[in-house]
Amino acid sequence: MSLDLPTYLASLQGNIRQRPIPWDGAVRAGTLTEEQLDRIRAVDKVKKDVRKQTVEADLDGYSVLFVGGSGKKSVLELAAKRQDVVQYILVLLNDLLSTSPALSKALLKNGDPYRHFLPLLAHSATLDDPIPLLTSTVLVSLMAGSRDETPATVDKALPLIYSYLSSLTKNSDAGLQDIGVQEYSSLLYGHAPRQQFWNQRSETVAPLIDILKAAAGVGNAEAAASLWSGATNPSRSGFEGSLGGGVGLQLLYHVLLVMWQLSFEGANVGAELDDEYDIILLYTQLLRLSPKEKTTRLLLATLYNLLTTNQNTLLPIAVLARLPSLLQNLQSRQYNDPDLREDLDRLSELLEEYTKTKTTFDEYVAEVNSGHLRWSPPHRNAVFWAENARKILDYENGALIRKLAEIMKKPWENDKAVLAIACNDLGSLVREVPERRGSLEKFGLKTRVMELMSDTDENVRWESLRALGGWLQYSFDTK
Known part of the structure; x- marks a missing residue:
């Protein structure tokens, strides 16, 4: 799923692309080889179609350039002490991965494609150091482009990437939060990465729930009480201008998108998701306050995924949260999105059928x-x-x-x-x-x-x- 590149990340990458690198001097200093420089120049500052053709005509050569092989060191190994070169190479590699998905699969043919990248995630604990952020972007592009679910990716690399991205979502800077959330979304392309995401839920899911609670206008300490109060006395009609807790609409949408992707594992995670985070109550409250069709659609789709796969445990909670009456109210509104209307109708039918038989x-x-x-x-x-x-x-x-x-x-x-x-x-x-x-x-x-x-x-x-x-x-x- 393609999302707009976060402004901060786009600006950072743009600035690095414009920096002059004394490549010939770097070769003389042993920072990289003539062969490596030739391959870099062949794809640097050229049109996308030329770059794509060049890379795909020499996939093995570009694989060796970035991850090493055949007794040759990668450019990241040789340039480890030159931070400006490392940054430039990371941005260039991300550009190539975006241009040529075939490169992702070629890199993963290497026995250990992550060995030069994962240590860079812990390059520095300061936010001023761009290398961990640029590295996470490369790794996300690599995994998403190949849709890889092998043990090397899921068991070794993903846990470290999720931990790093979690540090972004916990940050008070909304721009960094949005980068972390969008990169999560790119990684949740299949069952294995979604399951690993859930396995690390104290790092991954919990901060996202905190963002959603802030949007719903409840703090962690009184969350359950406030949510039950909102379910019993649904007097608030919605936000005007901005969301509660200072949560911007774009960040809210991206968090909801990640939770929707996770909800496709509803049969495995739905019951615990509600036990640990009161997800049905929280989503009912957010649905009540949803300011836009695009957020309403994601809320309805997620609820439908969770409720259909956990009918015995979660449908009773939905009734207690007054979701049926809320859906009835939403049915009277005019929506332009046909998918939203379909999800609303299906969810209403599910709850109506359930309540018919309950005493x-x-x-x-x-x-x-x-x-x-x-x-x-x-x-x-x-x-x-x-x-x-x-x-x-x-x-x-x-x-x-x-x-x-x-x-x-x-x-x-x-x-x-x-x-x-x-x-x-x-x-x-x-x-x-x-x-x-x-x-x-x-x-x-x-x-x-x-x-x-x-x-x-x-x-x-x-x-x-x-x-x-x-x-x-x-x-x-x-x-």
């Missing part, structure tokens, strides 16, 4: 399994508890009770309502099925309720007192 009990199960409680209708509904308390206790051999215990163990400093709701639910269970108090106590729930009576939040204290009151009432009644 209030199913919704409650989905909410508990999501790991985040909110004041949805069942919690305060006496009829719901009368009809379903025993089913909740028996569900999958106590799975819901174990999940409630897991939820209650957390402090929920940024969303105390979760603890208040959990206490409310425990009190309802005790009142409806008092003879099962012992099974609840085995999970430490009575002890946790007693601890919460001294919580800093007034609502948590009140709900924990009500729950404990029911516990004590039935304890006395049975004596």
Whole structure:
């Protein structure tokens, strides 16, 4: 997928191309050989079609020039101490790879094509040194041009490149972030690089999620609480002019593009993507705020990929996030993009079919399994508890009770309502099925309720007192 070259990178490469290199003096100093210089001059500062013909007529020679072979050192080996020459060669090689994809495959025929490039990624830790950035661009062009998925690329080179690009996406400079994100996008051309991208998700995916959270207007600390609040009270209609958190539209689009590419591995990564990053909630909120058709299309396409491959686990979350009602609202809008309209229709049909067969009990199960409680209708509904308390206790051999215990163990400093709701639910269970108090106590729930009576939040204290009151009432009644 071709994207516009980031301004900073284009400017850097342009400046290096214009620098005069004293090539003849470099040959006399042993920085490169006459043969190497002849090949460089044959493709330097010539028209693209001439460059392409020259390279493809001598693929073996240009392969030896850049990666060595047949007992000959590469130009990067010989010029290692001349930073100006190394920079120039890296820019020239990237130009050649862009002009002639055949060169990528020729370079990869070498036994170890990456040995001269990978060390350059760690050439310097300072951003003023352009060599690591130029090297990453060459490596991305090499891999994307060949679409290589051999162990030399996927197991050896990719992890190092992903780590370097991660340092760009974590940078506060939006220009460097965009370079890192666009180079990610070029690399996600197949299953193997996408899987490796996911394997390194603490480096690769997490910073992108941070960018998306900033765009959605939520910080990391209160992300889940803010997202659930947005799902329950979707009052914001969108951004005007710029996105939340200072995220520019171009950067947002490129991040969404990378996540869409990753979503083609939905069957393998979808459930964990939601467990670790609340992706369905986050994308629902971003969809609600999306300022342009091109971002809306990527959001819908990604959601469709994830939901179709994880229907049992993620469709319930989508319903809790109020995605069906949001899609219904979007259906009333006029969109010019036919692919967007198709994705919107397919996603709406998927969720409509799912909701037709689901009961209030199913919704409650989905909410508990999501790991985040909110004041949805069942919690305060006496009829719901009368009809379903025993089913909740028996569900999958106590799975819901174990999940409630897991939820209650957390402090929920940024969303105390979760603890208040959990206490409310425990009190309802005790009142409806008092003879099962012992099974609840085995999970430490009575002890946790007693601890919460001294919580800093007034609502948590009140709900924990009500729950404990029911516990004590039935304890006395049975004596």
